[in-house]
Amino acid sequence: MTKLSPTDIPSFATTQLALLDAELKAELSETDALLSSHTPTALARAGLAILNLNVSSIRTGLGGKTVVELALDSAVVTKGEKADIPEHGIRTGDIVSLQEQPAGSAKKTEKRELVKKGAEGVVLRVRRENVEIVLDKEDADVPSGNKLWIVKLANDVTYKRMNQTMSRLQKFQEQEHTPLMHVLFGQASPTPPPSDNNDPSSPLHNLTWNDPSLNNSQKEAIRFALGSREIACIWGPPGTGKTHTLIELILQMLKQNLRLLVCGPSNIAVDNIVERLASHKVPMIRLGHPARLLPSVLNHSLDVLTRTSDAAALVQDVRKEMDEKQGSIRKTRNAKERRQVYAELKDLRKEFRERERGCVDNLVKGSKVVLATLHGAGGFHLRNQEFDVVIVDEASQALEAQCWVPLLWVKATKLILAGDHLQLPPTIKSLNSKEAKASKKKDVKKGKAEEEGKNNAEPSVKPAGGSMTLETTLFDRLLALHGPSIQRMLTTQYRMHETIMRFPSDQLYESKLIAADSVKERLLKDLPYEVQETDDTREPLVFWDTQGGDFPEKTEDEEIGKGSSKGMSLGDSKSNEAEAALVKLHVGNLIDAGVKAEDIAVITPYNAQLAMLSQMLKESFPGIELGSVDGFQGREKEAVVVSLVRSNAEHEVGFLGEKRRLNGKYEPSQHVLINQYCYVMMAVNNEQCQRHDTHAAHDTLRTGGIA
Ligand SMILES: Nc1ncnc2c1ncn2[C@@H]1O[C@H](COP(=O)(O)OP(=O)(O)OP(=O)(O)O)[C@@H](O)[C@H]1O
Numbered sequence: 001m002t003k004l005s006p007t008d009i010p011s012f013a014t015t016q017l018a019l020l021d022a023e024l025k026a027e028l029s030e031t032d033a034l035l036s037s038h039t040p041t042a043l044a045r046a047g048l049a050i051l052n053l054n055v056s057s058i059r060t061g062l063g064g065k066t067v068v069e070l071a072l073d074s075a076v077v078t079k080g081e082k083a084d085i086p087e088h089g090i091r092t093g094d095i096v097s098l099q100e101q102p103a104g105s106a107k108k109t110e111k112r113e114l115v116k117k118g119a120e121g122v123v124l125r126v127r128r129e130n131v132e133i134v135l136d137k138e139d140a141d142v143p144s145g146n147k148l149w150i151v152k153l154a155n156d157v158t159y160k161r162m163n164q165t166m167s168r169l170q171k172f173q174e175q176e177h178t179p180l181m182h183v184l185f186g187q188a189s190p191t192p193p194p195s196d197n198n199d200p201s202s203p204l205h206n207l208t209w210n211d212p213s214l215n216n217s218q219k220e221a222i223r224f225a226l227g228s229r230e231i232a233c234i235w236g237p238p239g240t241g242k243t244h245t246l247i248e249l250i251l252q253m254l255k256q257n258l259r260l261l262v263c264g265p266s267n268i269a270v271d272n273i274v275e276r277l278a279s280h281k282v283p284m285i286r287l288g289h290p291a292r293l294l295p296s297v298l299n300h301s302l303d304v305l306t307r308t309s310d311a312a313a314l315v316q317d318v319r320k321e322m323d324e325k326q327g328s329i330r331k332t333r334n335a336k337e338r339r340q341v342y343a344e345l346k347d348l349r350k351e352f353r354e355r356e357r358g359c360v361d362n363l364v365k366g367s368k369v370v371l372a373t374l375h376g377a378g379g380f381h382l383r384n385q386e387f388d389v390v391i392v393d394e395a396s397q398a399l400e401a402q403c404w405v406p407l408l409w410v411k412a413t414k415l416i417l418a419g420d421h422l423q424l425p426p427t428i429k430s431l432n433s434k435e436a437k438a439s440k441k442k443d444v445k446k447g448k449a450e451e452e453g454k455n456n457a458e459p460s461v462k463p464a465g466g467s468m469t470l471e472t473t474l475f476d477r478l479l480a481l482h483g484p485s486i487q488r489m490l491t492t493q494y495r496m497h498e499t500i501m502r503f504p505s506d507q508l509y510e511s512k513l514i515a516a517d518s519v520k521e522r523l524l525k526d527l528p529y530e531v532q533e534t535d536d537t538r539e540p541l542v543f544w545d546t547q548g549g550d551f552p553e554k555t556e557d558e559e560i561g562k563g564s565s566k567g568m569s570l571g572d573s574k575s576n577e578a579e580a581a582l583v584k585l586h587v588g589n590l591i592d593a594g595v596k597a598e599d600i601a602v603i604t605p606y607n608a609q610l611a612m613l614s615q616m617l618k619e620s621f622p623g624i625e626l627g628s629v630d631g632f633q634g635r636e637k638e639a640v641v642v643s644l645v646r647s648n649a650e651h652e653v654g655f656l657g658e659k660r661r662l663n664g665k666y667e668p669s670q671h672v673l674i675n676q677y678c679y680v681m682m683a684v685n686n687e688q689c690q691r692h693d694t695h696a697a698h699d700t701l702r703t704g705g706i707a
Pocket of ligand 1: 213214215218236237238240241242243244245493494495
């Protein structure tokens with residue numbers, strides 16, 4: 001086992017606070033630079049803003065918050081045409097500012113004034129023809145200008161919570177440290193799992209499985225997690241059923257009458273579990289902003305349960321009265337009357353919240369399973385509540401400080417992490433700052449030195465002190481600290497044809513992955529509906545070589561940045577028009593062969609390419625799904641076309657050079673959709689690599705020669 005290197009908890013927290021501070025600064029300055037150096041039109045073109053909106057309705061939403069519905073201003077809609085909002089990148093759950101739209105002729109100072117007057121909120125729903133926003137401040141005035149626009153803001157809420165958590169950890173007295181904390185900081189080794197773990201008569205070997213289809217690696221991971229005293233890591237490469245395994249684990253723990261807090265870094269990760277637990281009729285509560293929950297999960301959300309419980313009836317009248325008052329504000333021109341209505345609304349909200357709170361407390365205290373995002377677990381509903389186990393899914397996509405939110409604000413004795421440290425870690429913006437790049441260079445040199453003197457090399461992840469970065473997740477740190485004995489790996493994957501699997505398996509998972517029988521030989525031509533056998537449907541993996549001068553990449557800056565002032569540019573986002581045309585051709589071939597558009601996804605790591613592909617494909621192939629950074633979470637598709645975009649004389653591949661990016665995730669929040677049948681890659685630049693030549697293409701990927 002790796003030698004323990006105990007961590008001094010206060011200095012760990014201090015380092016984390018400094019790292020978080022740098023990260024928040026990087027994030028805020030990026031947004032500030034974007035907003036101050038680009039016109040609303042440029043921001044809209046980059047998908048960060050929507051222009052020319054009007055308020056179409058205002059109502060009281062869950063939790064007594066004001067919901068504003070916005071639609072396109074009729075003046076910008078051509079008569080007889082649909083009032084669809086132009087393509088944009090604003091998604092449910094984003095934080096936005098709703099502002100009066102400055103006239104084109106407005107001076108810079110005037111524009112800034114308008115921005116200051118904006119109201120902040122969370123996007124509740126995005127439809128073709130309108131967008132709904134839940135305003136944050138209860139007394140926020142809805143901007144009343146002629147035309148409005150919304151623009152995406154930095155999300156600093158999670159930082160505030162992480163900061164609060166690390167500050168608390170920094171001040172923790174030694175006597176407050178729990179046995180779990182001692183293990184998490186390497187001051188104690190994990191208690192070895194019961195020696196009877198291998199004993200066939202042990203209760204762990206006589207579990208009654210709810211899911212008879214579990215494979216051996218999944219069963220072993222569950223036994224291990226049940227038998228561990230303080231920590232257990234479940235290592236799940238893509239498609240190996242990590243979440244599937246967690247569901248069975250949760251059911252087994254409930255049989256043991258344990259109380260569980262289940263978290264994940266994103267709402268989608270948590271909702272995924274809620275949806276799957278729901279079919280087992282598990283009584284549970286999902287905490288979180290209703291705007292960010294999947295519709296199918298809302299029935300388990302605290303807000304809805306609060307509305308549908310007995311106490312809810314008491315709240316309805318107050319809600320109705322609030323709606324009427326909201327409506328009357330818009331009709332009132334007189335400032336004094338408006339103030340009066342706001343004051344009345346304030347009182348009503350107070351009453352609303354008090355009633356709501358009473359039933360919330362009862363509901364949460366009575367729940368055996370509570371689910372929330374990591375950040376949401378720090379909310380006041382859970383303060384000091386006792387849980388037997390905290391479970392974190394997608395743990396390798398979470399910052400360590402995020403994982404500490406549930407660990408510090410509730411009382412728990414055991415932690416289970418599920419994740420895959422070989423998929424991309426969370427995106428860290430401060431790593432792109434000059435200082436960070438300089439220190440990264442140093443690390444690279446150091447890394448090389450370590451590589452050369454391999455046997456003496458210390459683990460590159462140290463638990464505290466100078467070498468800690470935000471990129472080091474709790475999952476990484478615990479593995480470096482305690483070694484592989486705290487982990488079990490899931491080895492059978494259920495998503496990919498064997499050929500697609502080979503690249504990640506050989507390159508990252510020591511060739512340990514096994515393709516389940518159900519997927520290992522399946523091809524598009526075998527889909528359960530009529531698909532013709534063609535060159536494209538009988539191959540599980542197709543590479544299109546777009547090498548050479550005909551497929552040049554283009555930097556989006558050339559267009560959007562033109563004429564804009566210095567500072568942050570909207571993007572070094574890239575596009576590749578000829579490649580997009582090739583994607584269209586390939587998708588057309590698949591459709592012609594009979595593959596349904598709904599079964600095809602096109603994904604690309606670059607936003608600019610996504611915009612281009614949307615334009616080219618959406619009309620010709622309705623039903624096809626397109627995704628990039630945050631638009632394509634947790635989906636599975638039968639055929640996935642990956643447009644890699646990069647193609648330049650310098651053979652630069654930018655952020656695609658990161659091996660883990662090709663392994664299933666383009667961004668922390670996004671699952672890559674390696675499909676069961678077909679996986680097509682564009683832009684593999686290699687002279688020997690022809691279409692369908694997977695060996696050469698694999699070699700190209702392996703040597704980093706994508707261009
Ligand atoms: N034992 C099993 N038998 C049959 N199908 C399974 C089994 N385990 C998992 N699957 C299927 O494999 C797919 C992947 O499962 P799941 O989403 O739980 O994996 P994951 O490892 O969490 O995925 P991701 O790569 O998205 O993190 C799902 O379609 C699931 O139903």
